[in-house]
Amino acid sequence: MSETGKNPLLPSVHTIREVRDETDVGDVKTFVVDGSFDYLPGQCAMVSVFGVGECMISITSSPDASARGRYLEFAVKKVGLVTEALHELEPGCKIGIRGPYGNHFPFEQWAGKKLLFIGGGIGLAPLRSLINHCIAHKEEYRYGPIEIVYGARSPGDLCFKDEIMGHWPKCEDTTVHLTVDRGDENWKGHVGFVPQFVEEIAPSPSDCVAITCGPPIMIKLVLETLRKLGFEDDQVITTLELKMQCGIGKCGRCNVGSKYVCKDGPVFSLAQLKQLPAEF
Amino acid sequence: MSATITVDLEELETQLAGDVSRRFDVYVPVDENGAVVFRRLTTPASGWLKRSVSLTRSVLPANKLLTPQTDPVLRFQGGPTDYEVSDAAASTDLVILGVKPCDARALKLLDKVFADESDIDQVYVERRQKTVLIGVACEKPEPTCFCKAMGVSPWSSDDCDLMIYPMQGLEGLALKCSSDKGQAFLAGMHLTIRELPAETSEEIEAHYRAIPQPLSEFVGHPEALSLDSFELPIWGRISERCLSCGLCTYLCPTCYCFAVVDKSLGERGLRARCWDSCMFPDFLKMAGGHNPRPTKKERVRQRFMHKLCYTHERYGQIFCVGCGRCVEKCPVGLHFVDVLSQLRRELAGGGGDGL
Numbered sequence: 124m125s126e127t128g129k130n131p132l133l134p135s136v137h138t139i140r141e142v143r144d145e146t147d148v149g150d151v152k153t154f155v156v157d158g159s160f161d162y163l164p165g166q167c168a169m170v171s172v173f174g175v176g177e178c179m180i181s182i183t184s185s186p187d188a189s190a191r192g193r194y195l196e197f198a199v200k201k202v203g204l205v206t207e208a209l210h211e212l213e214p215g216c217k218i219g220i221r222g223p224y225g226n227h228f229p230f231e232q233w234a235g236k237k238l239l240f241i242g243g244g245i246g247l248a249p250l251r252s253l254i255n256h257c258i259a260h261k262e263e264y265r266y267g268p269i270e271i272v273y274g275a276r277s278p279g280d281l282c283f284k285d286e287i288m289g290h291w292p293k294c295e296d297t298t299v300h301l302t303v304d305r306g307d308e309n310w311k312g313h314v315g316f317v318p319q320f321v322e323e324i325a326p327s328p329s330d331c332v333a334i335t336c337g338p339p340i341m342i343k344l345v346l347e348t349l350r351k352l353g354f355e356d357d358q359v360i361t362t363l364e365l366k367m368q369c370g371i372g373k374c375g376r377c378n379v380g381s382k383y384v385c386k387d388g389p390v391f392s393l394a395q396l397k398q399l400p401a402e403f
Numbered sequence: 404m405s406a407t408i409t410v411d412l413e414e415l416e417t418q419l420a421g422d423v424s425r426r427f428d429v430y431v432p433v434d435e436n437g438a439v440v441f442r443r444l445t446t447p448a449s450g451w452l453k454r455s456v457s458l459t460r461s462v463l464p465a466n467k468l469l470t471p472q473t474d475p476v477l478r479f480q481g482g483p484t485d486y487e488v489s490d491a492a493a494s495t496d497l498v499i500l501g502v503k504p505c506d507a508r509a510l511k512l513l514d515k516v517f518a519d520e521s522d523i524d525q526v527y528v529e530r531r532q533k534t535v536l537i538g539v540a541c542e543k544p545e546p547t548c549f550c551k552a553m554g555v556s557p558w559s560s561d562d563c564d565l566m567i568y569p570m571q572g573l574e575g576l577a578l579k580c581s582s583d584k585g586q587a588f589l590a591g592m593h594l595t596i597r598e599l600p601a602e603t604s605e606e607i608e609a610h611y612r613a614i615p616q617p618l619s620e621f622v623g624h625p626e627a628l629s630l631d632s633f634e635l636p637i638w639g640r641i642s643e644r645c646l647s648c649g650l651c652t653y654l655c656p657t658c659y660c661f662a663v664v665d666k667s668l669g670e671r672g673l674r675a676r677c678w679d680s681c682m683f684p685d686f687l688k689m690a691g692g693h694n695p696r697p698t699k700k701e702r703v704r705q706r707f708m709h710k711l712c713y714t715h716e717r718y719g720q721i722f723c724v725g726c727g728r729c730v731e732k733c734p735v736g737l738h739f740v741d742v743l744s745q746l747r748r749e750l751a752g753g754g755g756d757g758l
Contacts, residue, residue: 129492129525129526129529130476130477130490130492130525130526131522131523131524131525131526132476132477132492132663132674132676133476133477133488133490133492134477134488136486136488171665171674173479173486173488173665173667173672173674174479174665174666174667174672175665176663176664176665177663177665177674178690202690202691203689203690203691204690205690206690212483215484216483216484217483217484217485217486219488339693364689365687365689365695366686366687366688366689368661368662368663368679369661369663371522371524372520372522373516373517373522373524373659373661374660374661374662374663374676374679375659375660375661375679375681375709376660376662376679376686376687378705378709378713379695380630380712380713380716381712381713381714381716381717386520386522400630400633400708402695402696402701402705403695
């Protein structure tokens with residue numbers, strides 16, 4: 124069967140090109156791996172350490188950058204068996220990758236709209252792919268102003284510092300609002316939780332799409348805040364995270380109602396989520 | 404193609420054990436200490452065919468031969484900087500003889516999952532294409548059988564390539580071809596074939612139609628559940644006795660959930676699909692500890708809602724063929740058919756009375 128390439132669970136083997144520490148405590152690392160494939164922002168891939176296992180990770184590089192540099196980037200937080208094993212790997216090591224899987228953020232449908240991105244912690248990883256893609260195609264899709272609200276537990280936990288503090292604020296019509304739950308002696312920015320911060324910033328819902336990703340509790344409270352600000356359910360986009368094993372809607376793991384998160388998700392509008400049994 | 408024929412039983416037996424076994428892996432049901440299991444036909448004792456077609460349903464569904472409990476995906480060797488990975492997915496030319504109509508229907512349902520979607524599982528599809536299904540009509544249903552209630556007829560040839568009718572009193576073994584694949588397979592055996600007159604064919608059908616299946620009458624014809632059933636109180640009540648053993652799902656011909664598991668010894672290793680069960684507490688538990696189905700209530704509900712609602716929404720079918728295995732084997736008597744009748748009462752507005 125190997126000659127015909129029919130095995131849907133067979134990954135290709137990629138070499139790690141670079142490993143970047145994202146946080147002070149070292150619990151999030153970005154892996155840059157050689158080789159790329161076509162994908163869209165929001166899509167994921169099954170990343171595997173041979174002998175340990177696979178896990179679904181969102182692709183954090185933007186499709187444009189991947190295509191140019193022939194690489195893929197995955198920002199991985201150390202939380203379980205596979206991610207722990209990944210964190211042990213160095214440049215030159217080989218990992219398995221198969222994908223891309225799932226749907227993507229419907230950025231084609233946002234022509235002429237203002238974009239509001241709300242991220243928390245490692246939840247910025249899938250948004251980063253989308254933000255960079257939207258910035259690169261801002262004229263093509265005639266997007267309005269872009270606002271990014273991002274928070275983490277502490278200044279040392281903020282990911283992608285080059286972009287949130289360097290690149291993005293310099294982009295045209297793009298504003299970045301940062302916050303941390305607890306500051307430190309060097310932190311001069313906002314202190315407070317993301318949902319409250321969004322409420323303080325009070326973005327207008329008119330002609331705006333809000334895209335949010337972060338820890339489940341943050342998402343829950345952000346959705347509440349957006350509702351208070353007057354956002355309708357179809358103006359709010361988020362992603363679901365569920366245990367996944369196959370990535371192709373067969374293994375039954377990420378089943379919520381009649382949907383499979385790996386195939387029909389991970390991106391859902393709040394209106395779509397409300398049609399599902401609350402079991403995620 | 405749909406005419407009923409007879410063949411000589413001994414001639415068929417010789418062909419299957421001889422030439423056919425050289426071209427295919429032939430699996431047949433055998434009685435092993437009172438348990439009916441499918442085994443590869445290697446050096447059978449004479450008279451095996453008659454014994455095989457007279458056996459009751461197997462402990463594990465015949466269709467599990469296409470989705471084995473441990474199913475290799477890949478093999479690897481080497482260290483982190485020089486892994487060599489090879490494809491380990493395999494398929495063989497397969498004949499499964501003695502498939503009950505319930506299990507054959509289950510394969511039709513599994514086709515919807517593995518072959519009918521945009522992400523086709525080519526490993527499954529290739530196995531399916533290379534498999535000849537020889538069904539056998541049910542002569543003696545088990546007390547727990549309720550396939551008729553689920554729309555399966557215990558003598559139908561629809562879901563097989565060839566169908567055997569092991570009814571007594573006929574000269575030879577009655578057979579029916581129900582696919583081009585079955586036709587070609589039959590032709591390849593060069594048997595002496597006698598076509599039966601239409602009235603004998605009708606007699607055969609009448610014989611099978613008359614075999615009672617009391618549990619089906621009790622069950623009636625269950626309808627698909629709507630998403631509203633998610634909130635019914637029944638789930639909390641019936642799940643109390645569940646042991647989370649997963650037996651119901653392992654025995655179920657339409658259950659297909661699997662895990663992908665890595666095993667290694669030194670620098671060599673294997674990745675495989677392994678059966679898994681939504682009844683296990685950790686099935687959905689994520690790294691970091693979050694578990695969207697933390698108690699038995701959510702897990703038992705998932706099993707029933709998946710079969711009776713979600714698959715119907717997605718594939719247009721209830722994923723139960725009434726084989727009765729889960730009814731027979733559940734160690735605490737959490738019976739599918741009891742749940743169906745309780746659901747019916749609860750949906751009609753009556754309260755449940757417990758199991």
